[in-house]
Amino acid sequence: MTDFCKRLPPPPFKIKVIEPIKMITRQERKMILENASYNIFNIPAEKVFIDLLTDSGTSAMSDYQWAGIMLGDEAYAQCKNFFNLEKIVQEITGYKYVIPTHQGRAAENLICYALDLNETKMVISNQFFDTTLANIETSGAKTRELVISEAFNTSINLDFKGNMNIQLLENIIRKNNNVAMILLTITNNTGGGQPVSMHNISEVSKIAKKHKIPFFFDAARFAENSYFIKLREKNYENFKPREIAKKMFSYADGCLMSAKKDGLVNIGGFIGLNNEELARKIKERMVVVEGFPTYGGLAGRDLEALARGLLEVLEEDYLSYRYQQLQYLGKGLEHKNVPILIPIGGHSVNIDVRKFLPHIPQSEFPGWSLTLVLYELYGIRAVEIGSVMFAHKQEDGTWRFPPLDLVRLALPRRVYSQEHLNYIIDSIGELYENRDKIKGIKMIYDPGILRHFTAKFQPII
Template sequence: MDHAYLPEPWRIKAVEPMSRPAPATLHASLRKAGFNTCLLHSRDVYIDLFTDSGTNAMSAAQWAAMMVGDEAYAGATSFYRFHDTIRGYYGYEHIIPVHQGRAAENIISQCLVWPGSNLPGNMYFPSTRIHQELNGGTFHDAIIDEGHDPSSAHPFKGNFDIGKLRDLIKRLGAATIPYVCVGATVNMAGGQPISMANLAAVRELANEHGIMVVLDAARAIENAWFIKTREEEWRDRSIAEILLAMCDLTDAATMSAKKDSFANIGGWLGVRSAELAEQARSKVLLYEGLHTYGGMAGRDMEAIAQGIEESVQEDSIRARVEQVAYLGNRLIAADVPVVMPIGGHAVYLDAAATLSHVPREEFPAQTLAAAIYERSGVRGVERGAISAGRHPETGANRMPKLELVRFAIPRRVYTRSHMDFVADSIIDVHRSRHRILRGLRFVHEPKHLRFFQARFEPMQGSELFADE
């Protein structure tokens, strides 16, 4: 018998109570948070789709593994299980633990990026780019044009435009490029994957010029699923085999284990070069802790090792991607503009299309995220001009082509009925979008990663929605 939507491949063994805040609470909480969903108290959020990072439900096996964590300061047994598991599934010879993904970005940027260097990539990610810029580098986008088009149905919108990449190398000079940074999947493009064929082409071009390739592997399992389901020659290969083949095309990887590995904290830097590994370990000693724990407890490393083994199970990744698609398809059926095709970890609303009457300078994505929270208690996050920040030299607001609101779905946390509530809430705001007359302006703007701590106020009055 065929089923349109298979049940989740797990049973619920423990529950966390949740309740929907009253409308007055939502109204007051949004204003106390300066119209920034990042600053809301979690107790005032009903369904939290702010991020899928560190918010996943761990399995019974992961909780059990934590109980045998070796908390020795140096050379803990848990580190060696962590190390060997990562090496087995991802293939990198040297594994350096860190407390989370952005720490790995910091370490590799300090090791490889210098003032005046250039970093091509398939669309930026805020924390990656800021670490590159703080070390004197400049990011250059080389993603295909479809990656910037919310309505394009291209199956691999995370692909590099090889012509653009080749031209960048020629124009900037290979000697100025320490590495090509590969997102898989590409978060800021809507969770869009890169194909194996395209990654191989990037590898070949980089080899021609002696340039390293560094993978952001946080959601590489999801990328492997899309390769399996969309790239014919990989259809009969396992997720574990595809993951390893992807990593084999790169020299190093940064990893936030808070994503694919189902962990609440932790990450790692994987490299092939012994020289780079030694340099990275010296940085970890300064910023993270000893090179055999890197800011994590032994129990965290045990949970990650077990989570990696669970992450490549095909029932698990299928259910994860299908849950995201279910939410996305409900919105599509209601004519809500979303990034197409639906990505692997989140549904992204096209705020520029929904609030087309709100000028980009009034931040329609930030406005839409705030409006959806105020009406429903559902928390998403802006992924547009606020996240893009300001140009480091001119100080002008960067205005990316994509002005999005992301609803990232934690793994193994919410059920289909939760997704129905989210869909109904977004559809309700979309249908009353004409009542949102103006956007938001800054009242407090931090220098770096401003979307986390910025505060706003409405451009007109004190309310987002005008009276009928």
């Protein structure tokens, strides 16, 4: 057991249904890795003991949500669950038009279409998520990431490390008259689940309005961002997370939502916005690629579970427990001297791989190696957010590696207990003691775009 002594408060829920998990032998895991071409995305999920690959679509739903599933109205058009979802999203966000999508990336694709993105245009973000980047780049548009520079230093402790660099934003917009959208990711997943402050949001909003540029949120983790504002930003401590969320949304023209995170559902998403013309374009395109605009690629039951999840995710008891679980995991690892990105993020704890494995060069993908060893030795699946995911080949044929090499331990919502967290802390602590034995890895197949999902590797012996 871990010697990290701080205890978590009891969770604000009790268990009604369980899903067994099983620890297989190390020998079996070794074979599985080989068969998976050393890509953790190819490992059968039932062969994983603790799955920290993602917090996306992995939440445990409540009895209230499951009850809603039974109330699914599966009519093709105008099902009653849509109207319930629409009303709840309108109340939470204040946006007039609510368009369901089957997940976040469909929402991204639709907004790229509706804004007529092409080679002549540019989209600015604090930092893009990988699918967002892929959708925008596929349209031909240019991208700029303007998160504050401190975001790239894993040991600077800042309350709002997901903030946009406002000065730079203003400068870039002045120099380029082709900015088609500002997309602020709350919280910033790519930078380790770091929040954006209300002040920063309001500054971005001012600039967007001044230059008449559409301003949207990538709102996948809007509730976690709201809770950070409550905890850390002056004058918000007495506000309810729901009130903070409403204020945040009021600064933007709309949002793209992957509801698989802060919708507390296993599938779903939506676009919320005020602009009638954009909404019309999106709805017309929807019919071709997602489905009729009142179901957007989802079943009526999914819409109902989402509507209910959006109410639960803003409950303060839930958000407080979620925050404390992440703190417990992160502090437990720090207690074992494991180098992590600070401050601890809203949905994940991120290991700073360049400090964990300084002997492995980025060209040998140290983060990827770490995820493989973590699985082989302890049955834990985590994900690399670093050189495999974000390295770019330059025009001269050499590689440009990202400034951060992280291994993300993403915590599913309402799924794991303190005992599971203790197991994770002890395992990674032990691995850190033996880090000198870990070796790099060679990529033998590179599919190009979003390569982490399908690349193949071979251990360097």
